[in-house]
Amino acid sequence: MDLGLKLQKPMIIVNFKTYQESTGKNALNIAKKAEKVHEETDVFVGVAPQIADITTVAQTVKIPVFVQHIDPITPGSFTGHVLAQSVKEAGAVGTLINHSEKQLKLSDIDLIVKLARENDLISCVCANNPNIGMAVATLEPDIIAIEPPELIGTGIPVSKAKPSVVTDTIRLVRQLNNKVAILCGAGISTGEDVATALKLGTQGVLVASGVVKAKDPYAIIREFAHASKRK
Numbered sequence: 001m002d003l004g005l006k007l008q009k010p011m012i013i014v015n016f017k018t019y020q021e022s023t024g025k026n027a028l029n030i031a032k033k034a035e036k037v038h039e040e041t042d043v044f045v046g047v048a049p050q051i052a053d054i055t056t057v058a059q060t061v062k063i064p065v066f067v068q069h070i071d072p073i074t075p076g077s078f079t080g081h082v083l084a085q086s087v088k089e090a091g092a093v094g095t096l097i098n099h100s101e102k103q104l105k106l107s108d109i110d111l112i113v114k115l116a117r118e119n120d121l122i123s124c125v126c127a128n129n130p131n132i133g134m135a136v137a138t139l140e141p142d143i144i145a146i147e148p149p150e151l152i153g154t155g156i157p158v159s160k161a162k163p164s165v166v167t168d169t170i171r172l173v174r175q176l177n178n179k180v181a182i183l184c185g186a187g188i189s190t191g192e193d194v195a196t197a198l199k200l201g202t203q204g205v206l207v208a209s210g211v212v213k214a215k216d217p218y219a220i221i222r223e224f225a226h227a228s229k230r231k
Contacts, residue, residue, distance in 0.1 A: 058091025094122030
């Protein structure tokens, strides 16, 4: 897949985490709904299922599939670790890095971004504050997602509760990197949240429970997609 097509903006990435609602057959079900929204709206919708579900999801849907994490390793004796080459072979086109639930040292983030680049994987690095976002920008990932951890899973969107976190991150990142896409995460649960995030200057959203634990994930993803197309 051409990298330019992978990074079509605006973008919606749905992190499945390890919720029961997005495990195994449920993961496939949500991925199919995300794909349907993409087909209907032509909005970029990517999904990040658990590692065990990557192959099944990637072989079934044609939207971008991200892995939730890779480790800073190359092939060798690293039992229990996640190898970039293996997730690439499994069908992933990108990876989340440094999510607040899987935080890493900056040196490890640097190496993982390089490994992702070497393996033609999109790197989406999460940052929990503007200073971390600025530090990550120097590593030249493809995407930076700003997510204050205290708002994750609360239904309170950072774009409304702490808009300065978003705007400060954008300002600092753009001083160093004009190419990286910047996403807004944490608490995104409505189309209005998505529209607000875009108005603040982001290129999309990273979401999780707002979709995965919704009564109708398809309706929510579709609402997000339509909101992302507002002028």
